[in-house]
Amino acid sequence: MNQVYYIWLAVALVVLLSTIADRSKTWEGIRRGAVMLRNLLPQFLLLIVLVSVFLGLMSRETLAHLLGQESGALGVLIAAVIGSVALIPGPIAYPLAGMLFEQGVPYTVLAVFITTLMMVGVITFPVEKEYLGTQTAVLRNLLSFVGALLVGMIMGVLL
Amino acid sequence: MKRKSWINTEYAIVATFGAFILVSHLLSWTVGQEMARNFYEFSVKMIMLVPFIFVLIGILDVWVPKEAIQKHIGEESGIKGVFYVVLLAFFQGGPLYVAFPVAHLLWKKGCSIRNVFVYIGSFSALKVPMVMFEISFLGWKFSLVRAAVSLPVFLVIAEILARYVRGRELPMSRM
Numbered sequence: 001m002n003q004v005y006y007i008w009l010a011v012a013l014v015v016l017l018s019t020i021a022d023r024s025k026t027w028e029g030i031r032r033g034a035v036m037l038r039n040l041l042p043q044f045l046l047l048i049v050l051v052s053v054f055l056g057l058m059s060r061e062t063l064a065h066l067l068g069q070e071s072g073a074l075g076v077l078i079a080a081v082i083g084s085v086a087l088i089p090g091p092i093a094y095p096l097a098g099m100l101f102e103q104g105v106p107y108t109v110l111a112v113f114i115t116t117l118m119m120v121g122v123i124t125f126p127v128e129k130e131y132l133g134t135q136t137a138v139l140r141n142l143l144s145f146v147g148a149l150l151v152g153m154i155m156g157v158l159l
Numbered sequence: 160m161k162r163k164s165w166i167n168t169e170y171a172i173v174a175t176f177g178a179f180i181l182v183s184h185l186l187s188w189t190v191g192q193e194m195a196r197n198f199y200e201f202s203v204k205m206i207m208l209v210p211f212i213f214v215l216i217g218i219l220d221v222w223v224p225k226e227a228i229q230k231h232i233g234e235e236s237g238i239k240g241v242f243y244v245v246l247l248a249f250f251q252g253g254p255l256y257v258a259f260p261v262a263h264l265l266w267k268k269g270c271s272i273r274n275v276f277v278y279i280g281s282f283s284a285l286k287v288p289m290v291m292f293e294i295s296f297l298g299w300k301f302s303l304v305r306a307a308v309s310l311p312v313f314l315v316i317a318e319i320l321a322r323y324v325r326g327r328e329l330p331m332s333r334m
Contacts, residue, residue, distance in 0.1 A: 003252060003288070004207050011211045018218050025221050033217025036260060037210060039334070042169040044209065047256060048201050049176045055201075056194035087254070090292050098296030110297065111305055118283040119313070124256045126169065131259045131331040140276070140320055144283075147312040154308045159300070 043126040050123045051087050058086070060096065067113060068100050076152060079109045083116030084145060087123040108156030115148035212257050216264050229269030236271065241314070244274045248281035252288040263331045273321035280313030 018026040037044075063086075067079055088096075097110050120141050121128060128137045180198070183191020232240040244265075251261075258279050266275050285306055293302045 007208065007211055007252075011215050014215060014218055018222065026218060029218035029221035030214055031217065032220050033210075033213035033215070036216065036334070037213040040260075042173075044205065044256075045173050046169045048198060048205060049173050051201050052194045052197035053176070055197045056190055089254070090289055094292050094296040097293075101297055101301075107301065110301070114293070114297075114305065115284065115309065118255065118289075119280065121255050124254075124259075127256045128259055129330075131263050131329070131334075133327075133330045136320065136324055136327070136329065139323060140279075140316075143316045143319060144280075144313075147309075147316050151305065151308050151312055155301075155304055158304055158308070 040127060040130060043130055046126045047087075047123060050126075054086060054123065055088075058082075060092065063088075064096060064100065067096075067109065068103055068105050075106075075109045076112050076149070079113040079152075080116050080145065080149060083113045083148070084120040084141070085122045086117060087121065088117060093117055106156065107159045108152045111155040112148055112152030115151045116145060119144035119148055208253070209257070212253070213260065216260050220264055220267070223264075223268055225268050228265065232265070232270045232274045234271045236274070240271065240274055241277055244270070244278045245281045245285065245310075248278050249285055249287055251282060251286050253286075255283055258282040263334065266329075266331060271321075272324050273317050276317035276320045277314060280317055281310070284309040284313060 015026065015030075018029065063082065066082060067075075069075070070078060086093075093114070097114060101110055122141070125137060125141070128140075131137075132140065176194075176198075180191055180195045182188070183195065230236070232243050236243075248258075261282075262275050262278050265278060266272070270278070290302050290306065293305075
């Protein structure tokens with residue numbers, strides 16, 4: 001919540017400075033931003049729907065249960081899949097990971113979960129596709145998925 | 160710039176969701192009601208965040224000179240360019256879906272395609288507000304090692320993606 005206020009403050013400051021410097025240029029900038037947003041509106045709407053459905057089907061308890069149950073290779077895979085599909089906001093994801101850590105879930109599982117959560121975006125795919133195209137977006141997500149597994153395994157060895 | 164059929168697909172899914180919510184409301188299905196609540200909460204969050212990000216991007220688009228971006232993080236920028244891009248992502252916050260419009264802006268201003276992918280990678284793995292949060296729940300050792308291990312991994316991913324994309328046309332070059 002507080003983060004939003006900082007962003008508002010930053011945007012207000014930028015708009016103010018920009019207006020002082022050049023009013024018509026500022027309007028042009030706001031117009032361009034509005035056009036970009038309008039073009040992406042269906043994708044953003046779809047994103048909100050997908051997040052709502054996901055969080056509706058997967059409660060915090062279900063997530064914790066799924067992530068904490070298996071610890072071997074299967075656990076890593078489950079963590080990778082959940083992390084890829086989920087778009088869990090930080091304020092929910094980190095306490096969840098912290099709780100799992102205290103329950104003794106291995107580093108590899110947690111690292112894979114956190115890394116896929118951040119780098120792989122199945123739910124954000126509609127937005128990503130508009131910028132990168134379907135093929136490149138699929139490739140980026142696949143590579144990130146493999147990369148996240150790699151990060152997790154290296155961390156399992158190191159920690 | 161848009162293919163009409165995709166817009167229809169997206170709106171069709173959204174409409175189906177709307178119908179499901181309505182039915183859930185009438186029949187008091189808890190899952191549907193839960194989803195409706197999520198939809199409302201997440202929409203409010205997005206409305207409070209996303210338009211402002213786009214205003215910022217629009218204004219930066221107008222002011223930031225292409226030459227500067229091209230010189231510092233463009234095709235010829237080398238390892239220093241990578242460093243700048245990582246640093247830029249470092250001090251940002253926000254979810255992945257905000258990274259793509261910003262990456263698009265960089266690309267439009269002459270940032271090399273490899274650095275665009277470096278930006279997306281470092282945005283997702285290294286941004287400070289998130290790492291701070293991570294440290295408080297998982298400890299600094301976990302975060303530090305994760306960041307250090309992630310960096311080379313997504314640099315390699317960025318290189319692979321850049322090679323794949325070169326010579327192809329990305330949709331964002333038409334936006």
